[in-house]
Amino acid sequence: MESSLIEGLKDRVSTATGTYQSVGIVLPSNNYNELTHALFDIIQSKPEHPWIYVTITKPFHLIHREFKDKITESSIYFIDGVSRAAGIQTSNDSCYFLDSPSQLEQLILTIVNTVKRCGEDQQQTVVLDALSTLSLYNDGLLVTEFFSHLLNNLYLYNTHTISLCLEEEMNEYMNKMLYLKNEKIIKLKESFI
Secondary structure (H helix, E strand, O other): OHHHHHHHHHHHHHHHHHHOOEEEEEEOHHHHHHHHHHHHHHHHHOOOOOEEEEEOOOOHHHHHHHOHHHHHOOOEEEEEOOOOOOOOOOOEOOEEEOOOOOOHHHHHHHHHHHHHHHOOOOOOEEEEEOHHHHHHHOOHHHHHHHHHHHHHHHHHOOOEEEEEEEHHHOOHHHHHHHHHHOOEEEEOEOOEO
C-alpha cells in the first residue's frame, strides 16, 4: 500500500507542478514520510532541474542521511531553519543554516538570493517543508505576510513553489493563506489522495 501511495503522490505532484506555478499540499502528519519520499523521487528524476528545499520540520542532517542517494544525483540546495535553533552545529556546502525559523526576512532573502544564483534561464522549484510549521515559531499574520512576499518575489523569477502544510498545524491564517495564494491545492486524507 505504501509504494502505491508514493507512486500516486509522485504522479499528482509532478502533474501539478508541471501545470501550476504554486502548489500547496495539505496532509495529515502520518502521511508526511510518504510525501517526502515522493518529493525526493521527483527531485531525483529531474537532476538537471534546480531545487531549493527549505526545511523547517526536520534538520538537514536527518534528511541528508535518509535521502543521500537521491540528493547526490540531483541539483538541490537546502536551507535549514531548525538545526541551529535546536543547537545542532554543523556545516555543509549544499546547505545554508538559518539561525532561527523566526527570522522570516532572512529566510526570504536567502531563498531569493539562492534563486538568483541558480539563474533565471532554468525552471527552479522551491519546496517549503513545512510552511505550517513556521506558524509554531511566528505569529500567523507574519507568516501570511512572509508567504505573500515570498511568492511575489518568486513569480518574478518564474520559480515554482511546493508548500507543504501539516493538517494538524493548520489554523485560520494558514487556511486563508494557502487557499488564496496557491494556484493548486492537493489535499491528502489518511491513506488516499
